[in-house]
Amino acid sequence: MMEITVKVMGPLIKITGESTVLMNMPEESTVRDLLEALFRRFGEDLKQEVLNEEGTDLAPYYKVLINGRNTKLMNYLETKLKNGQIVHVMPPIAGG
Amino acid sequence: MFGGYTGTWLEINLTEGTVEKKQLDEQMVKDFVGGGGFSAKILWDETDHNTDPLGEENPLILMTGPMTGTLAPTGNSWYVGFRSPTTGIYGEGRGGGYFGSELKYAGYDYVVIRGKSPKPVYLHIHNDDVSLKDAGHLWGQDFFETTHTLEKDHPKSKILGIGPAGENLVKSAIVMSDLYRAGGRGGAGAVMGSKNLKAVAVYGSKDVKVADPEGFKEVLKEVNNLIYQHPATGQLLPEYGTASLVNGMNAFGALPTRNHKSGTFEGAENISGEKMAETILTKTRGCFACNIKCTRYTQVKDGEYAGVESEGPEYETVNAFGSRCGVDNLEAIAMANMNANRLGLDTISAGTLMAFAMELYEEGILSKEECNGLDLKFGNHQAMNTLLQDLAHRKGLGDILAEGVREAAKKIGKGSEKYAMHVKGLELTATELRAAQDSGLGHAVANRGGDHLRPWSPAFTLFGFGNEEMNLSGTPDPIIPDDKARVVNEMEKTAIFTDLNGMCKFTVLCNTLAPSHLAKLHETITGIPMDAKQLKTTVERVLTLQRALNLYRYKMSPEEDTLPDRFLKDPAPSGPAEGKTLELPIMLKEYYEQAGWDEKGYPLAEKYEALGLGFVKDRM
Incomplete structure (x- = not known):
């Protein structure tokens, strides 16, 4: 098993109750597998927030980062995870 | 005259104590529009490398733009233009609030302030009535006190001015308006202070006309819909302000930490927008004609920093007094933010200066004695808040830092230049640039x-x-x-x-x-x-x-x-x-x-x- 540290922010904290969540995932798991495990753990509210209306992709402007890198610069939701990685599930954020 | 402009500007000569009303140049409008365009042209015409930024010859240009005072979304900005005493090059800044629109309603597109008054004065503008008044009683007051005093004498007026930092010619002094709005990084406050001009109080009751009201209404519908429907302007900035960036920037490794040594801060969650919403946030606000309303209003109700109350801190300030100084105490940051507003300091540059001094202390370049007796290690928020006061009042190390980080490093020497985070002399901001x-x-x-x-x-x-x-x-x-x-x-x-x-x-x-x-x-x-x-x-x-x-x-x-x-x-x-x-x-x-x-x-x-x-x- 791999231990993945998941960090959430903004409105997602209200659903998960905490900003950091430790997840144990089987070897070879992907980002998609991790999201599904999170949805199983935290329920439909999280899924509705993170995924688009069709449930097929991340909601607009949502991002998943692995160690600070946008997974869209990798294999996106099919990117394979490694033990000890930090995954950010990031809602839209603005400022400056 | 074109729509959006009043057609008149003011020329104030503080040396002579004179006020003149002048007609707007139509070609200037077509070529340079307003704001930093006008400022650049005026500075081009009137200044060069011999112009002392803190001398009588450096004009302080208080600008607006054609949308200021209209119902264009966020049409509220005022600007300052000047030769910067911090950098020696072009200086400008922008502030929001209500002052800019009020200046337009008084009938003026901009004000050029020249010379130096022999004694402290403030400029009072009430429509056609424009005069310089004695500001002896205001000199030494912080910007909150100045505002409250002038509001009593001139009800309904909007106030722009400086705090003690500007009076003391601190190079990170900024111009403030409407209590909490700031503009003019690079020492606009010091330029104003050098002229013995403490404040501008303005009240107006005229109109700003637009050229094509029906067309404007149509465009307004379109752009306002875009603003309301866009996630950033329709939801994120109104709900979370800018400080929600803290966690996001940290995730990307882009949150400057400990004087830009790195881009990740272990204490980021403690100073995040989410934390602010849970703890010290009391309400949200917006400037004139704003349909975004990003401003936070915070109050610290108990503990070491009880009594702190101000607009902000916004993202740049949270970073400047937070992770850049290794500080993970949001209430201490709120204190620094409030005091910077009162003192008339640019929070971005002031935070950079604090972080610079902290790194020099940790590197052994500055001793505790040279740091005004402060144990100036990263994370010491009490020392940071004390040094902020010393900066505005030019006390000890504060006097050296008051020249800006580039000049301070030159004065301190001993290899401190490599720790001075600036471009062209203006201190860096809240993005880790390698990320x-x-x-x-x-x-x-x-x-x-x-x-x-x-x-x-x-x-x-x-x-x-x-x-x-x-x-x-x-x-x-x-x-x-x-x-x-x-x-x-x-x-x-x-x-x-x-x-x-x-x-x-x-x-x-x-x-x-x-x-x-x-x-x-x-x-x-x-x-x-x-x-x-x-x-x-x-x-x-x-x-x-x-x-x-x-x-x-x-x-x-x-x-x-x-x-x-x-x-x-x-x-x-x-x-x-x-x-x-x-x-x-x-x-x-x-x-x-x-x-x-x-x-x-x-x-x-x-x-x-x-x-x-x-x-x-x-x-x-």
Whole structure:
């Protein structure tokens, strides 16, 4: 098993109750597998927030980062995870 | 006269104690619009490298734009223009609130303040009645006290002014308005202080007319819908303010930490927007004509910092007094924010100065005795707040820091220059540049020095806010230099155009509005034809004139388009950019080419002609 540290922010904290969540995932798991495990753990509210209306992709402007890198610069939701990685599930954020 | 303009400006001579009303030059309007465009032209005409920034000969230009005071979304901005005492080059700044629109309602597009008063004065404007009044009783007061005093004497007036930092000619002193709004990084407050001008109180009851009211209404419907429907301006900024960036920037390794040593801060969650909402946030606010309303209002009710109450802190301030100083105590940051507002200090530069001093202390370059007896290690928020007061009052180390980080490093010596985080003398801001290469380029080429707002390109490169009309789409890789010159070039067109017109940059920061929307607003308000292409030419004209001002009037070398070695030579120690440095030369080369400048960074002679800036050639 791999231990993945998941960090959430903004409105997602209200659903998960905490900003950091430790997840144990089987070897070879992907980002998609991790999201599904999170949805199983935290329920439909999280899924509705993170995924688009069709449930097929991340909601607009949502991002998943692995160690600070946008997974869209990798294999996106099919990117394979490694033990000890930090995954950010990031809602839209603005400022400056 | 065109719509959006009152047609009149004020010339104040503080040496002579005179006030003159003058007619707006229509060609200036067509060529330079307002804001930093007018300021650059006035400074070009009147100043050069012999102009002492704190001397009588440096004009302080208090500007608005044609949208200030109209119902254009966020049409509330005032601007200051000046030769910066901090950098020696072009200085400008923008503030929001209500002062700018009130100046327009009093009947004035801008005010040029010249000379130096023999004693402290303030400028009182009530429609046609304009006079200089004694400010002896205000001198020494902080900006909150000054505001409250003047509001009693001049009810309904909007107040702009300086705090003790400006009076003491501190180079990071800023001009404040409406209690909490600030503008003029690079020492606008010191320029105002050097003139013995404490404040401007303005009240007006006139109109600002738009040229095409029906057309304007139609455009308003369109742009307001865009603003309300866009996630950044319709939801995120109103609900969370800017401090929600803390966790996001930290995730990307882009949150400057401990004087920019790294981009990840272990205490980020404690100073985040989420934490603020849970603890000290009491309400939200907006400026005149704002439909975004990003402002937070905070109060600390108990503990060490009980009694602290102010607007903010916004993201830049949270970073400046937070992670950059290794401070993870949000209430201490709120204290520093409130005191900076009272003292009239630029929070960004002040935070950089605190972080600089902390690193020198930790490196053993400054002793405890040299740090005013403070144990100035990173994270010591009590020491940070004490040093902030010392900065404004030029006490001990504060007197050295009061010259700005570049000059302070020169004075301290002992290798301290490598810890001075600035571009062209203006202190850096809240983006770890190795993790957002585009922002490194933006800072390096900004005409006023270390500036994050020309433009704030991480909105696209990190947070993904693109725009079809601007050809900003897909997922750029923020830690490589590819295509970043084009991104900066594209985004600066909208950013700077808002600054000429009187809008807040937050309408374009996340690419909510595109050039065509801004052009339509401008055209219906002023009656001056404008489309997206003309908008780009207008911005290019202004930026090129500001560049020429720096190069030829102030003798700046284009080699100053650079960044501290920390970014160029030291690999990022952690985060997604770990092992990476900033690849500035590649981006600069592309940026110069796209701008029509030579390989050294000088605009080509034909560029000046094409932009209607032929007069620059005589001084090349």
